[in-house]
Amino acid sequence: MEFSYRFYTNKACKYFPCHAMEGDFNCMFCYCPLYLLDEGCGGNFSYVGGVKDCSNCTIPHRPKGYDYINDRLREEISKRKEANEG
Template sequence: MENSYKYFKNKDCKYFPCHKGLSDDFNCLFCYCPMYSMPNCPGSKTYIEKNGKKIKVCTDCT
């Protein structure tokens, strides 16, 4: 399957469907990073504050 890594839908996930109102082409590929909870993850992270809580932003992570 050429380029099959670009799209993934995990219907066996215990949280699926995790977001209400999504279309059928919802992509689960980047849903969860196992390093997200690590305070010193090696990614390119930044932090924002929302409602008094610090949230890790991984937008620029490779």
């Protein structure tokens, strides 16, 4: 499969599916790399007892989630690099 490094589904996982959603389900980012970004992650999250709850977010599991997450990480790295240089 072309671009298989961007998308795979692990139906053998005991937590699959971890989110209720229709369509293709991407397990590539089982744990979202954007979790540490508060408002800047772009996902549908809330805080429960002071802990970020991402159970209503499906960005990492969508077919285009890989590209979205990597673009956001590049943006964040650029911002931090500029802040450190300036």
